[in-house]
Amino acid sequence: MVRWILGTAGTGKTSRVLEEAGKAALAGQKVLLLVPEQYSLEMEKAVRRALDVSSALRVEVYSFTRLCDRIFRELGGTARQAPEEAAHYLMMHLALEQLKGSLRRYQKSSRSGAAIAALTRQMEEFRTVGIAPQALRDAKSRLAKDAFAEKIEELLLIYETYDNLLATSFGEQKNQLDYALEQLKGHPIFEGYAVFVDSFKGFMAGEFALLEELMKTASSVTFSLCTDSLFDRSEGYGLFTPSCRTAARLMELARKNGVPVETPVILREPMRFHTLALTRLEENLFRENGKTESESDGIRLTPCRTPYEEMEWVAARISHLVREEGCRYRDIAVIGRDLEAYLQPIHASFADYEIPYFMDERFDVAAQPLTAAVLSAMEAAKSRFHSDDLFTLLKTGLLDFSLEQIGELEQYAYVWDISGARWEEPFLWNPSGFGKMREEDALKLERIESLRQKLMNPLRSLREKIRICSGRELVVALYEYLREAKILEQLKKQDIQEDRAERDSVRGLFDGMMDLWDQYALVLGDQAYALAKHCELMRLTLLTADLGQIPQALDVVTIGTADRIRPNAPRYVFVIGANDGFFPALVSRVGILSEREREQLLCAGLTVSEPFEIRVLEERYFAYTAMTCASDGLFLSWSQESAEGNP
Known part of the structure; x- marks a missing residue:
């Protein structure tokens, strides 16, 4: 049985x-509640608040990822490492x-991190929509023999090679959902x-596909969708068209399997909004023939000169809500469409x-001292200890050297032009230059020589291990270097000294780097490479990676982009950057395939992505959900100039 709960925002x-x-659980039935990944924790809390203990124990809350894990645990299988x-x-x-x-158009792409990222996204897009290399080859045969066909020929060659390399390291390329579906078929758990x-x-x-399998075996599957009808009455251009298309696909799957609907x-009754203005906004936003209302209590529009001025106003208003009106920080959300121009003003x-706030931004691994330490240690080993690489390493602050000690080493290297292989030789010359060595100079020289040994012994050991080595050997050698250079000790000291947010940040970075090294070892395996190639590959690995962050406290303002954020019943929402063309965002295609080229593939029988019109509707929907999730107040602001003062 397929059931529906429909309604617009706030109903x-x-x-x-x-x-x-709760009713199903109270009647003794087992319940599975499936929600988006970022909402699973809040839904678990909501279940505990809404149901008694015995009923709550019968309710299992999963995201698709956690549902796959549940299937693997139950049926004894596991997905291959992805x-x-x-x-x-x-x-x-x-x-x-x-x-x-073999390439002309993409011959130099391996030198560019941006090109590698763009090509990878394109190949993964092919895979996500189910386009295998053979399907792309078949489509190419139906194209005219022109420049676009040549481009597709090169993309096909890249796709096949990339796919084969992935299969060699990770086995047949299927995602968790595919493996879970294979396990679930024939096992109606x-x-x-x-x-x-x-x-x-x-x-x-x-x-x-996984939902289709659940339809076949569960006693009922209930879908809640944000729409006021199962059927699209707007001829494909309405606010709820994407939801209606989803419903149509689900109904098609139900009919195909003989599942009653x-x-x-x-x-229809709004439950969320505490002011008439917010109710009317939801009823009118991006729709025709809505009801109007002269009252605007609960909605405020504020133009600002720059993003800095805009965020100053937002921060002042939040402070007023908390200190003067008894609001909690956790009852407030700040939502934008693109936060890049707002990061520094927000901070x-x-x-x-x-x-206090939590921002759903990615953790920039490249900007962290640990990343700089690893890369500069490898570069120092490659250059046979060029002074620039050594002092970059020392100035990360992760080696057990004080600023004064680094200064002494740097001064000595400058006076005696120390670089390269000379770092491997004992320091014998007067720290003060060509004059006669005094007693204090001798003591200083002894101290500097001790610092040289402390710096160079772990690095020389590292260089010997990684001049030519496999991926596995490299990551083992790098970990040993972190230990021998006492970088791990320094990280532990920071763990004790820093506040909770900084401590969790350091731990997250270290754990993330270990995960990246695991992937590095898996991809390169036992194939040996020269150190110069490893430097190039490790730099690519670390500088293209980013890591998510975990909220550090409960009572914080939530900040995020409209396409990702899922605030938990906020009372007040600040929509920032609400400029025309920015929110909702203008839809454009940036990547390997242009919109026209995608249309050519569509004519050749391949649907590469959602049509342009659907992505326009999605942008409107993001704006709709951002502006209708507050119960007590909505503040919209925008900047008339950029942070640099440009209009």
């Missing part, structure tokens, strides 16, 4: 899901290196369950007003 769809899940983003970039680099003599699927905007192909429950303004 209580999730509350209705929890209510019906390549992370860094591994994909490494594979693409190796594929391009292999094909250098969710037979008799009441399944509820809540808070999704849409589904990927693998997710649809119930008449939908449509929730500066929120620090000035002492506002």
